[in-house]
Amino acid sequence: MSKNNDTITAIATPSGRGGLGVVRVSGNKTKDIFKALTGVPPKARLAQFVSFKSSDQKIIDKGIALYFESPASYTGEDVMECHAHGSRIVLGMLLDEILSLGARLALPGEFTERAFMNNKIDLVQAEAVADLIDSNSKKAARSAMQSLNGVFSERINKLRERIFNAKALIEAALDFPEEEDVIVDTLPAAREVQACLDILDELISKAEAGRVLDQNPSIVIAGRPNAGKSSVLNYLSGYDSAIVSTMPGTTRDVIKEKVLLGDYAVTLFDTAGLRDTEDKIEQAGVDRAHKTLALADVVLCVHDNTLDDASINVELFEHVSPGAKIIIVRNKVDLCEENDFINSESEVYVSVKTRFGMDKLVEAICLHLDIVENEEDLIFSRQRHVDDLHRISNNLKTVLADIASGAGLEVQAESLRQCLSGFDELTGKTTSDDVLGAVFSKFCIGK
Ligand SMILES: Nc1nc2c(ncn2[C@@H]2O[C@H](COP(=O)(O)OP(=O)(O)OP(=O)(O)O)[C@@H](O)[C@H]2O)c(=O)[nH]1
Ligand SMILES: [Mg+2]
CATH class of the missing domain: 3.40.50.300 (P-loop containing nucleotide triphosphate hydrolases)
Known part of the structure; x- marks a missing residue:
């Protein structure tokens, strides 16, 4: 569940006139707000044509209300979307009504932050949401979509798993009591670490190439x-x-x-x-x-x-x-x-x-x-990703040097542990609040 389970709301469509405008609500009061605003009970995942009414029963607008029940929603909480006419006045009145029913205004990126907190997406995917919204080219949009679909995260997680297994190999060797005269074969672990390093280097070069997608030339x-x-x-x-x-x-x-x-x-x-x-x-x-x-x-x-x-x-x-x-x-x-x-x-x-x-x-x-030929190979990445991947790569190089110099197994296992925590920072499992704050504050309101 999310840390804050108060109910948030925001206009999710850009300001100005438009055929449609959307107001979003997420949190534990959503169901009650749906009933009060539309006069009918919500039905999950069904488009309901309703009148959105103020507390004095005046019709604000007619439109479509959608309800997604926790955990099957974008944020993982109960979510409502009010699809009304795209007038700032109408949407403002809807928003005021929802606020008076007990929601508060969402901060930038707070819906996506909740999706992240509720493990619907990892940090790399959350960043991809913002990158998709801000994309400057079709290539950037397609590549951000791939990251949002988890392609980048999957590569990172597979690599993490291999490094975890390499650490297990070394830790298994650690289990031999010292007094027993056992020669520990570190070759399998060294091979595995080298293989991971090769994959990582390739990932870094793709991530570095993908940095340009973030820019407006x-x-x-x-x-x-x-x-x-x-x-x-x-x-x-x-x-x-x-x-x-x-x-x-x-x-x-x-x-x-x-x-x-x-x-x-x-x-x-x-x-x-x-x-x-x-x-x-x-x-x-x-x-x-x-x-x-x-x-x-x-x-x-x-x-x-x-x-x-x-x-x-x-x-x-x-x-x-x-x-x-x-x-x-x-x-x-x-x-x-x-x-x-x-x-x-x-x-x-x-x-x-x-x-x-x-x-x-x-x-x-x-x-x-058109710097990148093959867009399948492209990873829409940020400087944060490239820096984290470089740190992991340096740790892996340290492990290889430790193995080559015959350093203690404990030292090797510790370097591998640091690699794993590098991955956890990248995907947001253990990322500091400062980094999280920096990521989500750059989102637009309503996302
Ligand atoms: N014949 C012809 N004249 C052109 C062409 N392109 C621009 N001009 C003319 O060249 C003159 C200068 O054009 P500008 O676009 O103002 O040139 P600029 O390089 O911005 O000039 P500065 O701002 O003074 O540095 C204008 O009278 C244009 O109409 C062209 O392809 N053919
Ligand atoms: Mg000129």
Whole structure:
């Protein structure tokens, strides 16, 4: 059972207008609240069309009430969902009524925290719920769903079991009384630990690769003044967010737009044209452009293809971080005489004016974002997971070194015990309250 069995409630759908809105309730008063609010007794797992009424019997809304009886519910407690019309006023009135019937407002992530406390899911799965809600790409969503389904947890648990068995092998050897002249064969345990280490290393590299799924890539548009940077931003964002003009030095502030490119949600940054200038305000814009470049995952270096200016590429390299990908965007090809352009992964010929090549530009950007080939192999992971897995790996290496140096069995068993507690921290069996607090506080209310 949960630590707190008071009854919590929250609006679970995002604020704003919508066809439907959902208010959720969980806890031991849920059944009574259902009866008081709808005037009918709840039937588990059945959609009941009801009138939601206030205590003075005025109808707040008509909709569907769902009831899930403990333990067969998301939180493991009795749960009610009120599906009403998606108006903040209606949902607010429903929420007020439920509060007056004895529930209290849920904290962020408290429904999922209860699911975790009631052993419906482990900590890795709870994190996957938040990751699924926040996912920035189809890949991220699919991979978070895999973690939520327990794929990552299952791998961790299988490994934990093997290490537990290796510890048992060593502890069995410990049982031989010292006075008996028994030569303890540590080879089977060493083999098992080595095998676990190999699996763990593979898991770490997948988890590290999966870290990128958590991020919203930054795409910075840079180049000389008048090259067409703001025009590129406006094209990719789908509306005129930046001023475009024939005057070089138009953009000074960094302009930020969140857009969906292919399967990816990305943040685009339009920056001031890079040049030496006496104008203090423009110079401040150039300084900002330099700082923004340092944070880029992908840089679109926009050139005016009618000019022959390669110096910008050198200037960019000074400010771009080593891991960033640079795509040279040769713009204004409508003004060029030749039309025999050869694109590559890192160079695309376009005309924002005529739209020529813009689809190729989007493809090139997505190609750079598409870092992981095989999504089945991907684990949506957080830094916490990667750090814990590294700690376990170091402990296993210590065990192998202990075995090789003939250290006492007790020492080896202790290192293995530490590995096991590393797993328990990862899945939340023994995680500290601070870590749990940090995980659940980042959830949205109502989840
Ligand atoms: N012919 C032609 N003109 C273009 C093209 N793309 C942009 N322009 C023009 O080039 C001029 C500069 O475009 P902007 O998008 O403002 O360029 P910018 O790089 O943001 O300029 P700054 O903000 O001043 O650094 C405008 O007059 C655009 O209409 C293109 O593909 N072909
Ligand atoms: Mg501009």
